[in-house]
Amino acid sequence: MAQASDSIRFILNDREVALSDVAPTDTLLDFLRLERRLTGTKEGCAEGDCGACTVLVGRLTGNSESLVYETVNACIRFVGSLNATHAVTVEHLAASDGTLHPVQQAMIDFHGSQCGFCTPGIVMSLYGLWLTKDNPSRAAIEKALQGNLCRCTGYEPIIRAAEAAAKERPSAVFDPITRTRETVAARLKALRATETIVIGKGEDCLIVPADTAGLATVLAEHPAATIVAGATDVGLWVTKQMRPINPAVFINGIAELQKIESSEAGLTIGAGVSYTAAFEALVAYPTFGALLDRIGGEQVRNMGTIGGNIANGSPIGDSPPPLIALGATVTLRSKDGTRPLPLEDFFIAYGKQDRRPGEFLESIFVPALPAGDRFAAYKVTKRRDEDISALLGAFRISLEGDRVKTARIAFGGMAATPKRAKAVEAALLGQPWTEDTVRSAQTAFETDFQPIDDWRATSAYRMLAAKNLLMRFFLESIGEEAQLQRFEDVA
Numbered sequence: 001m002a003q004a005s006d007s008i009r010f011i012l013n014d015r016e017v018a019l020s021d022v023a024p025t026d027t028l029l030d031f032l033r034l035e036r037r038l039t040g041t042k043e044g045c046a047e048g049d050c051g052a053c054t055v056l057v058g059r060l061t062g063n064s065e066s067l068v069y070e071t072v073n074a075c076i077r078f079v080g081s082l083n084a085t086h087a088v089t090v091e092h093l094a095a096s097d098g099t100l101h102p103v104q105q106a107m108i109d110f111h112g113s114q115c116g117f118c119t120p121g122i123v124m125s126l127y128g129l130w131l132t133k134d135n136p137s138r139a140a141i142e143k144a145l146q147g148n149l150c151r152c153t154g155y156e157p158i159i160r161a162a163e164a165a166a167k168e169r170p171s172a173v174f175d176p177i178t179r180t181r182e183t184v185a186a187r188l189k190a191l192r193a194t195e196t197i198v199i200g201k202g203e204d205c206l207i208v209p210a211d212t213a214g215l216a217t218v219l220a221e222h223p224a225a226t227i228v229a230g231a232t233d234v235g236l237w238v239t240k241q242m243r244p245i246n247p248a249v250f251i252n253g254i255a256e257l258q259k260i261e262s263s264e265a266g267l268t269i270g271a272g273v274s275y276t277a278a279f280e281a282l283v284a285y286p287t288f289g290a291l292l293d294r295i296g297g298e299q300v301r302n303m304g305t306i307g308g309n310i311a312n313g314s315p316i317g318d319s320p321p322p323l324i325a326l327g328a329t330v331t332l333r334s335k336d337g338t339r340p341l342p343l344e345d346f347f348i349a350y351g352k353q354d355r356r357p358g359e360f361l362e363s364i365f366v367p368a369l370p371a372g373d374r375f376a377a378y379k380v381t382k383r384r385d386e387d388i389s390a391l392l393g394a395f396r397i398s399l400e401g402d403r404v405k406t407a408r409i410a411f412g413g414m415a416a417t418p419k420r421a422k423a424v425e426a427a428l429l430g431q432p433w434t435e436d437t438v439r440s441a442q443t444a445f446e447t448d449f450q451p452i453d454d455w456r457a458t459s460a461y462r463m464l465a466a467k468n469l470l471m472r473f474f475l476e477s478i479g480e481e482a483q484l485q486r487f488e489d490v491a
């Protein structure tokens, strides 16, 4: 394998770093705190939930080459994923004379901190927002804070601080990122790997391929390697289960995997596209944008990829059911070429996906929704934000006259894999799209699924909720007036 480099090179605050002694499992959080003594970044949960470890990571986006800064969870971000990025910690915010950044000052002025443990993470989340939005709405502030838990202050003072900080923009030279944006962008361009980086020996190594051809070569040589994209699943294998992941292949820097292409036929989304990057494209499918907004917090959405959500094969991943209902296909690639597959066929059994040795997921194709087709996805959780689905139902139908012409219904959380409700679909096909049809189709869920009891929901709850989601889809599809009429008729 061609080997141009044996070090990970990135910028940390205002210094360039080159590391040639990095283990696949080394996290950014440990590197900051233990090696660099940058202890402003805290460890709360070590699983991406609390936001105490939030830092910003700047990267050049795929083809546009613009430099974006995004909040990430340093606890589950691996050092091996940092090549050609700019990591910014809370220590970088204040001016050299000690003057605090407006975001930090507002947190003091508005009493946004008590014990202070969550504060550096909250400051970094608010700083990420401050950089991108001049006048954020309350909803935008709440979204930016979705992934930050504060156990003692309460969020009102923090939100007031965010509103006040938005108005404080002393000058471009004042802000550390604005001031250095151009030079950092040029530097990151130069740091981009043009050939594969390998650190370590034999199977005990981390590998950073420069492109998809390099990735295919690496996987042909190491078919049992762990592919690491956003690490929002793999990170927890390391921090919670202490699992080795070597050889680890970091793919988050591969520009080809981050493309989104739109045509009349539909969308082609690279497997390495993050939830945040996919939002603008997927929001065209009704309810998909709202669903994405409920995956993790902002940090997880900035790191986590649609490809990772599919490849992990979880029965409760949020993107497979809506993608299956929309008729998505995936493209798998290896050194031998590419292989397209309907997404629903990718999931074989619990923990078993149709991915052959040496293959990786390259892209997902999502067909356009024809005018007149109805589509919706509903996520059922115990709390609105930062929660994993108990179940998730996605529905798509088309009508001919008043009759159901096509129906695709897929669920997560109801079986060992994301799965279509084919008996329910059959019960709807050719029938008039009416409440009576829906009521009789509801019983077909019992043919399709035998859900399990677990701590998220009982089997009975899941079954009832699935049936009710079909009714909800029907009621929403007939519009508000028809619903009111229906309630009057019942009354």
Ligand SMILES: Cc1cc2nc3c(=O)[nH]c(=O)nc-3n(C[C@H](O)[C@H](O)[C@H](O)COP(=O)(O)OP(=O)(O)OC[C@H]3O[C@@H](n4cnc5c(N)ncnc54)[C@H](O)[C@@H]3O)c2cc1C
Pocket: 047, 048, 049, 226, 227, 228, 229, 230, 231, 232, 233, 234, 235, 271, 272, 294, 295, 296, 297, 300, 303, 304, 305, 306, 307, 308, 309, 310, 311, 312, 316, 317, 318, 319, 359, 360, 361, 362, 386, 387, 388, 389
């Ligand atoms: C706090 C928190 C909240 C979360 N909330 C949700 C939620 O609400 N809903 C939800 O669905 N998920 C949630 N997740 C799980 C996770 O964010 C998603 O599954 C995410 O999409 C995984 O993507 P990733 O890029 O981080 O994958 P990684 O962790 O990098 O990888 C996941 C798996 O996919 C494989 N893989 C990744 N990319 C490829 C590829 N291109 N080809 C082949 N294999 C590949 C990896 O080897 C691994 O097996 C949450 C995670 C955290 C930490």
Ligand code: FES
Pocket: 042, 043, 044, 045, 046, 047, 048, 049, 050, 051, 052, 053, 054, 073, 074, 075, 076
């Ligand atoms: S320590 Fe809690 S999200 Fe990282």
Ligand code: FES
Pocket: 112, 113, 114, 115, 116, 117, 118, 119, 149, 150, 151, 152, 153
């Ligand atoms: S100030 Fe104590 S946890 Fe937020």
